[in-house]
Amino acid sequence: MRIITGKARGLHLNVPKNYNVRPTADRVKESLFNIIGSKVVGAAVLDLFAGSGNLGLESWSRGAKFVQFVDNSRTSLKLTDSNIQKCRAEADCKVLKHDAEAAVDVLYKQGQRFDLAFVDPPYNKGWVQKILAKLAKSPILTEAGWLIAEHSAHDDIASAVPERYEIFRSQQYGETVLTFIKKKGEQ
Secondary structure, three states, X not given: OEOOOOOOOOOEOOOOOOOOOOOOOHHHHHHHHHHHHHHHOOOEEEEEOOOOOHHHHHHHHOOOOEEEEEEOOHHHHHHHXXXXXXXXXXXXXXXXXXXXXXXXXXXHHXXXXXXXXXXXXXXXXXXXXXXXXXXXXXXXXXXXXXXXXEEEOXXXXXXXXXXXXXXXXEEEEOOEEEEEEEEOOOO
């Protein structure tokens, strides 16, 4: 697992020693960031279910101004912290140990808003649907913000998208699907 491009290009990130964390495959990550394009430059990014910090650190490397990492696992947060240090990104990153659902409420109450929010939870456990329900009550995305969910092809999330939001793109890579969600009417 490596940073694909940007200021930390080619840097190999520390990887989990067990299978409790499923990092985004490099080919899926590369496709994801090709779709996002320059939207990441200067963005405030939320990496929910951070795991190793892979997606957030790729965002930082490509020019995001700030990355908020959230995970409920101490082991994952240690891994994320070690990768932040490896990238020398401490000044632009914060780590929060919290349940993802509760973290959305906490961050919203703190006034934090994000241009990009990555939701990459364990597959087929209903987590994406739970986060989408929270998004309706605690809208942490900026007006032009995107939520990108990585989930199983067997995980139906279309019916869970809140009323004010819409799926505007979906890409499948074998068992993995990337679903892009934004507020209705936004470009």
